[in-house]
Amino acid sequence: MHAASTTDGQAMAAVTARILLEIEAILFRPQEPFTFTSGRVSPVYVDCRKIISFPRARAQLMDFGCELIKREVGYESIDCIAGGETAGIPFAAWIAERLGLPMVYVRKQPKGFGRNAQIEGHLPEGSRVLLVEDLATDGGSKLAFVDALRKAGTEVAHTFVVFHYGIFPEGVAALQEQGVTLHALATWWDALAVAEQTGYLKGAEVEAVRHFLQDPESWTPDTQATSNG
Structure with a gap:
């Protein structure tokens, strides 16, 4: 992942984490772990x-996002912002507005009727697209969204998210292998x-x-108990 190495970048990560804690967008519950549909506990x-x-x-986080994008991607290196269905759409809209850029959104699957479109909005071939998700x-x-955008004839070299887990390096490596750099405001380590x-x-x-x-x-509640003991 591309992470800002400057003090400003570290400060943005800390403020981002503090905001997410304040609004309870991120939660820590080591004593009563969450269980996901996959069966994994966390x-x-x-x-x-x-x-x-x-x-x-959200205004502060989107301001941070635009600052990070300009710093790490460039000021004139993006032609369009693409939001990933569904959670990425509002963030893409706010970032596109701030950067003065067109916006589209990408469906997880073609909608199956009418134009059978997977990308909604006007997206000229050859556009340099920044993919945005939450x-x-x-x-x-x-990778699925990048593939859809590239099939539409666009260039996708960067994706921005508000939060990156930061604990699955193979995911970042998979994106890098496809020529995509991940940019995020904060990770679980920052939180x-x-x-x-x-x-x-x-x-x-x-x-x-x-x-x-x-x-x-390999983490389980039993692992937690062992670490506590």
Whole structure:
């Protein structure tokens, strides 16, 4: 992942994490882990969709996003912003508005009737497109959207998300193999650092979450208990 290495970038990551904690878009629950549909248990949970309901928070995060994009992608290197269905659409709209760029959105699948379109909006062939989504876990959905955009004759070299898990390096590698750089405002590591600094998490809770972030595939509540003991 392309992460800003400057103090400004680190400060943006910290403020992003603090905002997401404040609006409860990210949650830590090491003592009562979340269970996902896949059966995996996790002491952390993120729902960036909550951002849309908090005007001041979303304005700040979108300002950060535009600053990161200009710094890491360029000022005149993008012709269009594409939002991924569905969570990426509002963020793409706000970023496109701020950057003065056209916007389209990409469906997960062609809609199956009418034009059978997978990309909605006007997208000229040869456009340099920035894909926007709310978050990235292992990067799989990004590749599907990138493939659809490239089949439409566009160039896609960058994708932006508000939040990146930052614990599945193979996902970033898969994007890089396809010529796509991932840009994000914050990761779980940033969130954990802020949670510890603010006292949101303490002691054994911090260690339990850290253990998960270091090895999410093997983490279980029993692992947490062992780390606590």
